[in-house]
Every structure is written in structure tokens, then in C-alpha cells.
Amino acid sequence: MATIHPSTDFRSDTVTWPTPTMIEAMATAELGDDVYGEDPTVNQLETLAANLLGKEAGLFVTSGTQGNLIAALTHAQRGDEAILGADAHTFCWEAGGIAVLGGITPRPLPTDSRGRMALDQIKAAIRSDNPHLPHSRLILLENSSGGNHGAAIELDYFAAIYTLAQTHDLKVHLDGARLFNATTALGLDPAAMAAQVDSVSICLSKGLCAPVGSLLVGSKAFIHQARRHRKLLGGGMRQAGGLAAAGIIALKTMTQRLQSDHDQAQTLAQGLATIPGIDIDPAVVETNMVFFDLAAEVPVTPAELIKTLQLEYGLYLGGYGDRTLRAVTHYWIEPAQVERLVNAIRAIVATQ
Numbered sequence: 001m002a003t004i005h006p007s008t009d010f011r012s013d014t015v016t017w018p019t020p021t022m023i024e025a026m027a028t029a030e031l032g033d034d035v036y037g038e039d040p041t042v043n044q045l046e047t048l049a050a051n052l053l054g055k056e057a058g059l060f061v062t063s064g065t066q067g068n069l070i071a072a073l074t075h076a077q078r079g080d081e082a083i084l085g086a087d088a089h090t091f092c093w094e095a096g097g098i099a100v101l102g103g104i105t106p107r108p109l110p111t112d113s114r115g116r117m118a119l120d121q122i123k124a125a126i127r128s129d130n131p132h133l134p135h136s137r138l139i140l141l142e143n144s145s146g147g148n149h150g151a152a153i154e155l156d157y158f159a160a161i162y163t164l165a166q167t168h169d170l171k172v173h174l175d176g177a178r179l180f181n182a183t184t185a186l187g188l189d190p191a192a193m194a195a196q197v198d199s200v201s202i203c204l205s206k207g208l209c210a211p212v213g214s215l216l217v218g219s220k221a222f223i224h225q226a227r228r229h230r231k232l233l234g235g236g237m238r239q240a241g242g243l244a245a246a247g248i249i250a251l252k253t254m255t256q257r258l259q260s261d262h263d264q265a266q267t268l269a270q271g272l273a274t275i276p277g278i279d280i281d282p283a284v285v286e287t288n289m290v291f292f293d294l295a296a297e298v299p300v301t302p303a304e305l306i307k308t309l310q311l312e313y314g315l316y317l318g319g320y321g322d323r324t325l326r327a328v329t330h331y332w333i334e335p336a337q338v339e340r341l342v343n344a345i346r347a348i349v350a351t352q
Helices: 020-027 040-052 064-075 119-125 155-167 179-186 190-194 220-232 241-252 258-272 302-313 335-350
Strands: 057-061 080-085 105-109 135-142 171-176 199-203 214-218 289-294 324-328
Touching: 020 241, 040 057, 040 214, 040 241, 057 064, 057 220, 057 241, 064 135, 064 171, 064 199, 064 214, 064 220, 105 119, 119 155, 135 155, 155 171, 155 190, 171 179, 171 190, 179 190, 179 199, 179 258, 214 220, 258 289, 258 324, 258 335, 302 324, 302 335
Parallel strands: 080 105, 080 135, 135 171, 171 199
Antiparallel strands: 057 214, 199 214, 289 324
């Protein structure tokens, strides 16, 4: 298969390549054995992440899925129950890991168009102390909400849930794979969001452009136990400083430029809205994700549209079920490519 350059790839922000500055830093990073706690670059990255999010300690992990799973294993035990949204990434897209590997029962609740569970439904889902029932132990949240147009969920939502959780002795974990997109859109300090949960996972290899890795942050006691679970899952890395060096640049610099991706996503949404047969509301585009539908009268299928974009225009787009498609902007997408994508979709739809 030919190499796909990320400048033509709108399928996800996971397709990003490390920047030239990252590559240089990776090549010259100071190394040690991270399992022994002796990789200075990894240690620097973990401290940076913890400080950035206002937590006591951090842990470098291989992926966001691993970070979320480690958090669940650390907060809950076999037979416990986790309350989460029915469209949450942890429930839908992580291979059932909390149940398969942790013995933790998911309790999915319906969400609104922004990915929010209703507070009264969360309260009603908390189990009484009854030997017939699993023990409610954990609430799993997400921001931004990847399955809901990348919505940036407001701080008050998390504050209300955290208060409820503390009242009932539950822990709260935030899947913050794109947390910096959310806080950029909301104009918030990321630490303000992290203060409303017990632990947070953040992804370095999406819009922040690092090649590999995520971070899990929380209290020192939590991270101490999380490190054990990372080892259990085979996530202990040795000379990982090369990867961590890219992560340091991701946190220091790439988090500061995400508004550009959001602006490009809005430009894309506005352009798509001018195409007959494309259903989209630009007002729901808050971060770097653009979801749109092919109207029923358009004879081309999403699969055909995706294939034609690839073969005739060299552009890559993601399908999202039924007649919905998704485009994601990121560091490597330039305004000219956004214009190319709009014009290409217009031409394809018009010729059907």
C-alpha cells in the first residue's frame, strides 16, 4: 500500500506524523530504563503532564485505550460496576476491555446530542449496597465527545458529576483523548477540567502529533497502583525517552495551536453546507471534527464517495455508519486542502 501523507488525510487526527522538531528531539533524547524509573525524558514528560493538569503524578502509557483501561483497573475491582455513556469511546471502541480484563460491569446510560448523561439518571444508576447487585464504583466520562461532533462539554457538567460521585464514594475518570481540543474551545485552563475528576488520560498521538503514547495523571497513590497495572498489561517500556521527547513538544507547543484546527474545521463545515445534497449544521462544529450526511436523494453512497475521493483526488475521508461521514482537521491539513475537499465533494455529488 502506498504511503498516505497526512496532508491529504481527513480520516482522523490519529494519522498525524511527528513534526520535524519532534523528530530532531527524538533522535537526541536522553535515555534510561523506564521500568526502573530511570529514563529522564519519560520522567520529565510525566511531571510536565501532571503539572499541566494540576495532578500529583503522571504515567506514560502506550495508548489512550491502555490509559483508560489502567484507570478502570486501578479505581475498581472485579465485580464492581462503572457508569458511562452508551456512546462513550470506552464502551464502544475499546474491545470491552474493562469487562474482559477487569471484570468490571459497564452500566451504559443514554446521552444527549453532546454526549452528556443526565445527572438524575446517573444518580438513579448508583446501586444500593445489596449483595445481589454489583458495587457502583466508578463513573467514566469523555471530553471532547468524539461520537458527538467532537463536542466540548462544559465545566459545570463535570463539577456536578464530581460532587455526586464524592457524595456516594465513587471515583471519576475522564477519557481526555482530545481534552486540549475541548479546553481550547471552551477557553479553559486544562487543570480546571482535571480538578473535577480523580484521573485523566490524554492522548499525545492525535492532534498533538506525537507518534505514540498517552498519559494518565492522578494522585501519587493512584499512579503508584496504575504503574503496576501498566506492567500487568505489558505496557512497561524500556528506553522510551525517544517517544517521550516528542510528547514533551506535544504538550509544550502543539496544545497551543489547536484553535487553528478548529477554525479549519469550521471553514470546512461552512463549505460543505453550500453543497446541495449535503446535510450539515456548522453550528455544532466546536472542535476539529466535522460530521455530515449524504441526503437521501443523493444516489452516491458514502463508500462510493470515499473511494472516488481516494482514487480521483488523492483525498481520504472516514465513514461513520449509514450515510454519515466524518472529516477531522489537524496540524498537517492546510487551507488549500480544505478547499480541495469541498470542491471534490461538490463535483462528485453533482455528477451523480
